[in-house]
Amino acid sequence: MRPPPDFGVRDEELTHLVVPSDLRSAKEPEEQIVSEMISHGYDRDTIFALRLALEEAITNAIKHGNRNDPTKHIHLRYHVNPDRVVVMVRDEGRGFRRKSLPDPTADENLQRAGGRGLMLMRSYMTKVRYNRVGNEVWLLKTRKEPDK
């Protein structure tokens, strides 16, 4: 669970939390992270982006990674400083193959109810990095980034 080297954060800077695998339990660390972003003066758009991506990552961990098993846990690591926010979400599942996912914006997939979480994470974060297995994702959001 070490941060990607290009995320600009040292391992010892990260706060580590373990929460039960349900959405209510994951709310508190989310609010902690947002609270730190607010205290560092992050703008509303950046907070919106981080909250959205984090919730998608957590939902994926709960639903797909941990298969809605309430006895499992989610591991979170995070760091907030004036120029970046780094969050890791890790589930206790077997991972998944990202290349097998269909494009949710393709015409034939537009009316599918699911499958947008990953795309939203990539659209809103500066960087998204999965481990090889696919049960651990790192999110990086820098304070200023070029328009996409």
Add this chain to the structure above:
Amino acid sequence: MDQPSSHLKIKRADGIAVVEFADRKILEELSIQEIGEELMRLVESEPGVRLLLNFRNVDHLSSAALGMLITLNRRVQEQKGQLKLSDINRQIYEVFKITKLNRLFEIYDTAEEALAGFTRP
């Protein structure tokens, strides 16, 4: 006539069901299933329903909420009804644009404009 609900406020305007969301962060995974069920009950009970979802109280939503809206939209279409969305703020509208769902839904700036856009049954 207002209909009591834990997540929704429903009013009628010229036969159109106008729905507002009771909480600012309602469209997140925890409550989305309940909201979806409430809306689906409304649609099922009223063939040809004309439904306006007013997002003025919403400042956050998840992909699960988008999925709920897609499913709802499909059922409204099957029921030969009409569904429109209004008062979506800039950040939320960006999510619709990124997912290209702004092409699927009829989205209006204001509820007044949306109401004027409904055709009579």
